[in-house]
Amino acid sequence: xxxxxxxxxxxxxxxxxxxxRLYRALLLAYPPAFRCEFGEEMTQVFATxxxxxxxxGGVSLLFRFWCVMLLDLAVTATxxxxxxxxxxSRSTVVRLGGIALLLGSVLQIALLAAQAAITLDYAxxxxxxxxxxxxxxxxxxxxxxxxxxxxxxxxxxxxHALGHTRVGAAGLIAITLIAVGLVAQxxxxxxxxxxxWSELSACISARDCNIYDSTGMFRQAIAIANNGNxxxxxxxxxxxxxxxxxxxxxxxxxxxxLLAVASQLPYLIxxxxxxxxxxxxxxxxxxxxxxxxxxxxxxxxxxxxxxxAILRAASQLPPAPAAPxxxxxxxx
Amino acid sequence: MMAENDDIxxxxxxxxxxxxxxxxxxxxxxxxxxxxxxxxxxxxxxxRPGPGTxxxxxxxxxxxxxxxxxxxxxxxxxxxxxxxxxxLTARGWRTAQREAMRLARLxxxxxxxxxxxxxxxxxxxxxxxxxxxxxxxxxxxxx
Numbered sequence: 001x002x003x004x005x006x007x008x009x010x011x012x013x014x015x016x017x018x019x020x021r022l023y024r025a026l027l028l029a030y031p032p033a034f035r036c037e038f039g040e041e042m043t044q045v046f047a048t049x050x051x052x053x054x055x056x057g058g059v060s061l062l063f064r065f066w067c068v069m070l071l072d073l074a075v076t077a078t079x080x081x082x083x084x085x086x087x088x089s090r091s092t093v094v095r096l097g098g099i100a101l102l103l104g105s106v107l108q109i110a111l112l113a114a115q116a117a118i119t120l121d122y123a124x125x126x127x128x129x130x131x132x133x134x135x136x137x138x139x140x141x142x143x144x145x146x147x148x149x150x151x152x153x154x155x156x157x158x159x160h161a162l163g164h165t166r167v168g169a170a171g172l173i174a175i176t177l178i179a180v181g182l183v184a185q186x187x188x189x190x191x192x193x194x195x196x197w198s199e200l201s202a203c204i205s206a207r208d209c210n211i212y213d214s215t216g217m218f219r220q221a222i223a224i225a226n227n228g229n230x231x232x233x234x235x236x237x238x239x240x241x242x243x244x245x246x247x248x249x250x251x252x253x254x255x256x257x258l259l260a261v262a263s264q265l266p267y268l269i270x271x272x273x274x275x276x277x278x279x280x281x282x283x284x285x286x287x288x289x290x291x292x293x294x295x296x297x298x299x300x301x302x303x304x305x306x307x308x309a310i311l312r313a314a315s316q317l318p319p320a321p322a323a324p325x326x327x328x329x330x331x332x
Numbered sequence: 333m334m335a336e337n338d339d340i341x342x343x344x345x346x347x348x349x350x351x352x353x354x355x356x357x358x359x360x361x362x363x364x365x366x367x368x369x370x371x372x373x374x375x376x377x378x379x380r381p382g383p384g385t386x387x388x389x390x391x392x393x394x395x396x397x398x399x400x401x402x403x404x405x406x407x408x409x410x411x412x413x414x415x416x417x418x419x420l421t422a423r424g425w426r427t428a429q430r431e432a433m434r435l436a437r438l439x440x441x442x443x444x445x446x447x448x449x450x451x452x453x454x455x456x457x458x459x460x461x462x463x464x465x466x467x468x469x470x471x472x473x474x475x
Contacts, residue, residue, distance in 0.1 A: 034391070038390070041363075041387065042383040044365070044415065045383045045386070048365045069382055072381070072382025072383065073383075075385075076385055077384065080388060
């Protein structure tokens with residue numbers, strides 16, 4: 001029996017609906033003509049492959065499946081876009097930005113869990129003679145941070161495409177600050193995580209080795225990451241204010257922007273106090289980590305709300321030009 | 333005939349995904365997912381292209397006239413009617429043939445330099461029958 005139902009309604013296949021809809025939405029990354037010609041078949045192939053992966057079972061297999069699918073989509077969609085001259089309608093850019101922010105909020109939560117594991121590692125490492133059994137695992141999960149930075153940037157590009165003429169130069173400066181800050185934070189953060197992961201892995205207990213720094217590079221990388229974070233936060237704050245003033249989002253959807261601005265203020269204060277008064281010990285770091293995690297949770301919530309608001313706004317934009325008649329979808 | 337050979341020659345060497353698609357279609361008409369399954373089986377799971385890679389390659393092969401859509405459905409009662417099947421064109425068949433011969437000559441060259449023999453000697457996996465003297469003797473003369 002075919003994996004695809006006979007009446008062609010893939011969305012009715014149990015367990016496939018949500019991934020199927022997500023993959024279909026991500027196909028927006030391809031040029032319209034390509035999407036019209038092959039989009040339907042690609043979602044069928046995806047759904048069939050997804051069901052096969054589910055049948056084989058295992059979270060790690062599904063995680064690998066999604067990684068392969070997303071990488072394949074990113075590479076081939078970019079190649080097709082470059083081939084076609086990278087013309088993307090405004091509504092598509094905005095919609096992609098909304099989807100990216102929704103995905104980003106989910107990833108942010110996952111990274112928060114990883115950050116919590118790291119904090120717990122430090123706490124346990126200082127109290128238990130054998131150290132934490134989870135030591136190093138949180139740092140490994142942090143390697144997903146670049147994906148989060150890319151998703152947030154895509155989201156901001158989508159938001160900017162919504163009303164770039166209204167936010168003007170201040171909006172552009174804010175976007176640039178966010179981009180520079182995110183890149184610096186991500187690259188330095190990954191470097192610091194790799195360093196701490198390699199050092200922690202070599203330790204049996206935190207008491208018998210210096211998990212904080214043996215070369216001094218860890219603190220430098222953390223400082224760059226923190227400064228990058230600070231720059232991104234300033235950019236986000238600026239963009240929030242500019243976007244609010246320009247009424248970038250439709251009426252009734254300004255709450256996410258207000259929240260974005262409001263959540264960044266305490267976050268910024270903590271960051272600046274952290275920069276001015278370095279923590280004297282690990283316990284201080286853990287306290288600050290906890291406050292920052294609350295800030296990250298706020299960013300995740302804001303990303304979700306903002307993504308949803310952007311998608312709503314995108315639905316009010318004029319539709320993308322129709323694909324050529326020759327690129328008709330699969331015949332019924 | 334010479335002009336046609338020149339026309340095909342500039343397409344070679346084919347990319348791995350393009351050759352795998354043509355190779356799979358040489359066995360008969362296939363839809364997208366069947367192609368992926370056959371490619372995975374042929375390569376023992378080492379090459380598993382995603383839908384984007386597959387359909388991008390199918391588009392290129394369609395544009396080059398190496399494959400075409402097929403209206404024939406092996407068994408409409410067992411299949412989703414929206415699935416499209418693909419098959420080789422005559423040009424696609426000749427291109428696949430030329431590429432297969434090119435690859436066979438490479439393998440012959442590797443065999444003559446005892447690369448395949450060494451792989452066998454060091455215990456690495458090789459296909460049954462590979463490495464015997466002159467096992468590719470019949471290829472290479474069809475050009």
